[in-house]
Amino acid sequence: xxxxxxxxxxxxxxxDPAAKPYITFEKVTKIFGDFTAVDDLSLDxxxxxxxxxxxxxxxxxxxxxRMLAGFEEPTSGRILLxxxxxxxxxxxxxxxxxxxxxxxxxxxxxxxxxxxFGLKQDGMAKSEIDARVGEMLKLVKLEKFAKRKPHQxxxxxxxxxxxxxxxxxxxxxxxxxxxxxALDKKLREETQFxxxxxxxxxxxxxxxxxxxxxxxxxxxDRIAVMDHGRIMQVATPAEVYEAPASKFVADFIGxxxxxxxxxxxxxxxxxxxxxxxxxxTIRAETGKALAPGQxxxxxxxxxxxxxxxxxxxxxxxxxxxxxxxxxxxxGDMTVFHVRLDNGTLIKAASLNAVRKTENPLTYDERxxxxxxxxxxxxxxx
Amino acid sequence: xxxxxxxxxxxxxxxxxxxxxLILFLIPFFIVFKISLSQTAIAIPPYTPVFNLAxxxxxxxxxxxELSFANYLWLLDDPLYYKAYLSxxxxxxxxxxxxxxxxxxxxxxxxxxxxxxxxxxxxLVILPFWTSFLIRVYAWIAILKPEGLLxxxxxxxxxxxxxxxxxxxxxxxxxxxVYSYLPFMVLPIYSALEKMDHSLIEAAQDLGSPPxxxxxKITFPLSIPGVIAGCFLxxxxxxxxxxxxxxxxxxxxxxIGKTLWSEFFSNRDWPVSSAVAVxxxxxxxxxxxxxxxxxxxxxxEGR
Numbered sequence: 001x002x003x004x005x006x007x008x009x010x011x012x013x014x015x016d017p018a019a020k021p022y023i024t025f026e027k028v029t030k031i032f033g034d035f036t037a038v039d040d041l042s043l044d045x046x047x048x049x050x051x052x053x054x055x056x057x058x059x060x061x062x063x064x065x066r067m068l069a070g071f072e073e074p075t076s077g078r079i080l081l082x083x084x085x086x087x088x089x090x091x092x093x094x095x096x097x098x099x100x101x102x103x104x105x106x107x108x109x110x111x112x113x114x115x116x117f118g119l120k121q122d123g124m125a126k127s128e129i130d131a132r133v134g135e136m137l138k139l140v141k142l143e144k145f146a147k148r149k150p151h152q153x154x155x156x157x158x159x160x161x162x163x164x165x166x167x168x169x170x171x172x173x174x175x176x177x178x179x180x181x182a183l184d185k186k187l188r189e190e191t192q193f194x195x196x197x198x199x200x201x202x203x204x205x206x207x208x209x210x211x212x213x214x215x216x217x218x219x220x221d222r223i224a225v226m227d228h229g230r231i232m233q234v235a236t237p238a239e240v241y242e243a244p245a246s247k248f249v250a251d252f253i254g255x256x257x258x259x260x261x262x263x264x265x266x267x268x269x270x271x272x273x274x275x276x277x278x279x280x281t282i283r284a285e286t287g288k289a290l291a292p293g294q295x296x297x298x299x300x301x302x303x304x305x306x307x308x309x310x311x312x313x314x315x316x317x318x319x320x321x322x323x324x325x326x327x328x329x330x331g332d333m334t335v336f337h338v339r340l341d342n343g344t345l346i347k348a349a350s351l352n353a354v355r356k357t358e359n360p361l362t363y364d365e366r367x368x369x370x371x372x373x374x375x376x377x378x379x380x381x
Numbered sequence: 382x383x384x385x386x387x388x389x390x391x392x393x394x395x396x397x398x399x400x401x402x403l404i405l406f407l408i409p410f411f412i413v414f415k416i417s418l419s420q421t422a423i424a425i426p427p428y429t430p431v432f433n434l435a436x437x438x439x440x441x442x443x444x445x446x447e448l449s450f451a452n453y454l455w456l457l458d459d460p461l462y463y464k465a466y467l468s469x470x471x472x473x474x475x476x477x478x479x480x481x482x483x484x485x486x487x488x489x490x491x492x493x494x495x496x497x498x499x500x501x502x503x504x505l506v507i508l509p510f511w512t513s514f515l516i517r518v519y520a521w522i523a524i525l526k527p528e529g530l531l532x533x534x535x536x537x538x539x540x541x542x543x544x545x546x547x548x549x550x551x552x553x554x555x556x557x558x559v560y561s562y563l564p565f566m567v568l569p570i571y572s573a574l575e576k577m578d579h580s581l582i583e584a585a586q587d588l589g590s591p592p593x594x595x596x597x598k599i600t601f602p603l604s605i606p607g608v609i610a611g612c613f614l615x616x617x618x619x620x621x622x623x624x625x626x627x628x629x630x631x632x633x634x635x636x637i638g639k640t641l642w643s644e645f646f647s648n649r650d651w652p653v654s655s656a657v658a659v660x661x662x663x664x665x666x667x668x669x670x671x672x673x674x675x676x677x678x679x680x681x682e683g684r
Contacts, residue, residue: 071583091586104584108602117598118588169588 012236013046014222022047022205023068023173028077030063030229037063039229040077050199050206052216055226056252061209064226065175068207070094082172092121097171101178103162105150111137111161112146118169136164139198156187163195167202174199176208180215192218213253217241225249241301246381250299255335257302257346258379263294271378273298280340282318286378300376305348305369307336307361312370319370322346324361336361338369410662417655418448427649452656461640462657466664468635472551472626473619476558477566480615481608483559484566488607489600491567492574503571506564518557518628525553525629549631557625562618566611573607574600606679613672617665637661 013019021044030038038060045051053061066072068079070091079086086094097118105114115136119129137143140160150158159182166174179195180188196219199206210216216223217237225232225240225248232252233245244250247258261273261282271290273282275298282298290296306312312319325345326337335349348369361367419428456462491502509517524530525548532544547553577600585595623638630636637657644654 069587090591091583092589092591098584098587100580100584102578102580104578104580106581106584106599117585121589121594165588
């Protein structure tokens, strides 16, 4: 079986049956009026994990996070943190801190005041507070801005104050609600790595809610893909991308070509699928138990499809001819939209590894798209 | 050419508010000020005119020398006046505090009410303005008098045996002012609370503040500009209030507005009553300037 491990070497407690989960959602349901925000959801998150809840708006990810923070109580089910049932514990007594999407910095307090706020609430000694605030300011590189008020800071600086304030109390879990949503692209990329760095440095468990898959893929050890209050898949970013559990996940994460088909033959772990509407036969390696006649989907990522003027020599490849319909140039790569003779559009991406191409592909050319038998995935759900 | 027109048009726009101030504030003020420097006379109008353009410059220059601040000295001489100022200040201050105490929870409740309900609540606060102020104050007489609604109710409920004597006391004046000026306190506080980001409260709770502490450390400080605005909007008109102390207050209720009125209409001493008015204005300018400063600061803070 192929493996798509965590990139943090050796950190994979979810594969260790003896590992005790740090946060457990146990059959949690949350209903608002007649709207079910979270639907019978169970999830384990481990200590020191960087965990991402990914989904479109309204999928229940924020509600799930707010239940952990204590702003909402589950309608049924329970949430355990480090073995403790959180039911009935108000937000101000939970060892969990949150970085709000709007940052929610107190406008009438200085940067220092904001960071010290939580510590003062705990009745920490003044000298200790000062030391901790200094440490936090250093951590987020805002020493020079200690006396400023939030409105005198840039968006990126505010984000860092919010972060410092949320980690100052050394919570057991740091919740981050769309932490990079308000930053521009360049700053977002830098901050992603800063966050990851910080998480390892502080040794905290991070739980981030985001609708930005790139953000989730870059930062998280594991991602939970959510839809309609349910978890569709929990896996490492590589697994979610390369081995999506369902058509929904395959479609939600990244770019993908999905073809409807019917299983023709199954032999030696290889299925022959007729993509019904397309009049196309695909051979695909699969570990799944399939039966002839079964309706399936075949999913293949654009970057795993090759595009050539000539038919590929390797007979084991799936190959089909079409017309080059559209070209989307991204600089680092180009995505070609090939229109098969039956009208189906197939996306194929190719890396622009050289600066100059003698004879580039152009619109309306006849081309062959081809992919290996293990390039795609047969999905039954 | 077009630029010139635009420039002139721009100036004109600024001129409008200045004209407004000039016509409706400065000119009346100078007329009152002029009267305050003149002498009483049995005439129509009942004072000796200070200036008369028909007399020529020399004659008016002589009159300028005759101007006296005798009326102002008179105000200092007679304890009635400074007592009235002090009493007005006291009544206005107490009423302002009482209004604040009632308006703050009211505004907080409104700001925390469901979004769909807020316009209705706001409407209810403004609704009394649809009836004449005078009629509403008269209505309080019917409520507060010894055989009035309040006493009838309290006796019916066996809370009291003999009617409370509220009408024609300072208490009635407080009730009247609090009732009449409540919307002026509610609206600025509500608008300050309403625009507050609720996630600030959640953040405070998340960082370990129980709800009450979160209120004192976050909600209240952020609503202070609204509180200051409301206090001035109540205090300034309450200080010069005439109708409420006249209708609800008793003989011992001393307020400068009432003094001014009786000076003007009963004694027909326009110069002295003008001096009373000018002094009242000077006294009120101090809080108004403070109010302006507070507003400017709030705006600078960008919140």
